[in-house]
Amino acid sequence: MLAFVAVILLVIGLTYAYLWKRLVLDTLRPGRARRVSAGIAVVLGLLAPATLFGVRSGYLKWLAWPGYLWIALMFYLLVSLIALEIPRLALRLLWVDRRRTGKAVETAPDTADSEPVLASVAATAGGSGVSEAADDSTPETVTAGTAGESGAATEDGGIDRRLLLARGAAIFAGLTAASVTGYGIRTATSAPRIDRVRIPIAKLPRAMDGTRLAVVSDIHLGPLTGIGHTERITRVINSVDADLVCVVGDLVDGTVAELGRLAEPLRGIESRRGAYFVTGNHEYYSGFQPWIDEVAELGMRPLRNERVEIDGLDLAGVNDLGGEQFGDPADFRRALGDRDTSRPVVLMAHQPLAARDAAPYGVDLQVSGHTHGGQMAPFNLLVKLQQPVVSGLGRVDGVPVYVTNGAGFWGPPVRVGAPPQVTVIELRVA
Known part of the structure; x- marks a missing residue:
């Protein structure tokens, strides 16, 4: 720590x-x-x-x-x-080059051939109001006429070009x-958008063809969110008419005593075959056991390294990888080890990285969150260093992994390049 x-x-x-x-x-x-x-x-x-x-x-x-x-x-x-560092450097180099060119002209031999050139330079200097002497002694200045406006005048009445460039930048x-x-801010505090994706699963029973999973993560109830935040997310979830709702962690940033009232609207989540929950890393920072009990009381079933069979489809869930530090580790063997492999299995795991541990068990699809899609671009480029999939559908050690952007935000109430999201995954027979 x-x-x-x-x-x-x-x-x-x-x-x-x-x-x-x-x-x-x-x-x-x-x-x-x-x-x-x-x-x-x-x-x-x-x-x-x-x-x-x-x-x-x-x-x-x-x-x-x-x-x-x-x-x-x-x-x-x-x-x-x-x-701006590159264009700043380019301008500085351009000014240095022009200075050197000016000096080369001034020091040219005084011959008949050079007189027309010198006359031309002198005429140009006179017309612009910049003397040759000033240009030679203060190469980083512009005309004194602008100096009064900027307050950045040099001793000879010019303006320090570097100062103007710095102020402009x-x-x-x-x-x-x-x-x-x-x-x-406007994006982060708006209602999550709905993203829809179809994913074929080879062993999916015909009866389950077209099953819709509403996948939501990273709601992050906390000091910057009010009850309206939870109500908006619940309305969006209910609008997709899902068969299953999968809440894949990071529901809260605080204790049940502090945030229990903000979670209350989740009691209204509607689905045909139930709503399920797995822990994220932030539940462990907030007192995970009281939240597991609270989530169950709100009508969502926590999947604690376990699975349920739903009409020929296994839905499994593992604790977050970070739970190990709190004596509540992910146990893939317990959740997946003794299942009937003729049935397809969808795994709920907060972090995409968990797919590396799930791969030996023949997982057909993993749904995850955790990354926020990067939340604030270009931070998404750094997230790639830690997680194998940042947003959308990818593969990790052969396992299809879908990562939703999350419905809330963590830290700054700002989302750039990764809008809040509820994902509807439609399972289809391959």
């Missing part, structure tokens, strides 16, 4: 150092404005770690909204500024980050 905390603090520290350099040191000259900005930066610098650790512990819940929104904004400021990154974050 200490190692995890150290890594988080290191990442935040490095990110903040970069943002401080690009948004404050590069854009403001020493003086009052920089001192005020430094004070604001110190407060914001403490806000991110205070939110990540204070909200989760329950002591600083009031920081949830401002803290998580700042974390999202900080992330997209980082992404925007990094994306900061403004662009700020507008981009704010726009993307705003779009992400």
Whole structure:
């Protein structure tokens, strides 16, 4: 745990150092404005770690909204500024090249052949209001006429081009980050969209052909969600007229005492053949046993390393892989080891990674969540380093694995490139 905390603090520290350099040191000259900005930066610098650790512990819940929104904004400021590094470097190299070209012209031999060129250069310089002397001594400046507007005048009356470039990049990154974050908030707090997919299963009984599974994960009831969040998700689930509802973990981010009332609308989930639940890693952070009892009371059957037979189809569920740290590990042998292999089996497992352990048991389909589809692009590229499938249908060691984006959010109430989702899987005879 200490190692995890150290890594988080290191990442935040490095990110903040970069943002401080690009948004404050590069854009403001020493003086009052920089001192005020430094004070604001110190407060914001403490806000991110205070939110990540204070909200989760329950002591600083009031920081949830401002803290998580700042974390999202900080992330997209980082992404925007990094994306601007290449054009920033290209402009700097262009200016250096133009400076060298200008010097080469000025130092050319004073011959008859060169006089027309020098005359042309002088005429151009005069027309633009930039003297040759100023260009030679301050290669990174533009005309003094603009200097008064920017407040970034150099000693000879020009404007530091590097300062203008830094300010322009900061403004662009700020507008981009704010726009993307705003779009992400609207997406994350809206009703989940319905994604439909047909998956053939070779051993599926004819009687089960066309069976619809509503797969939902990562609802994440917590300090940023109200009861409306749960009601929206329940309405979407009920709208698909599912035969089976599979809730594949990460239902909550808090205790039953704190969030039990927010889970109450799940009692209204409708399905022809029942609703089932498996634990995710966040249930273990929140007190998994009370939530297992609460989920059962709400009408969903927890599958605890076990399976049920439904008209010739086995539906199995395993505890989350993270349960091992809490004395509640996934047990694939118990869930799948002694089954009738002539029947197809659909496995509910929170993490796509679980398919590697399920593969030896001939699983026909695994449904999972956990990844949030990346939640905030381009973070999805990092998720690929830890999970074999990030979103949609893939194969892991021969097992078809469908990963739904999740219906809620964790941390920042922001989703970019991975909208909230309830997936309807229609099982078909191959």
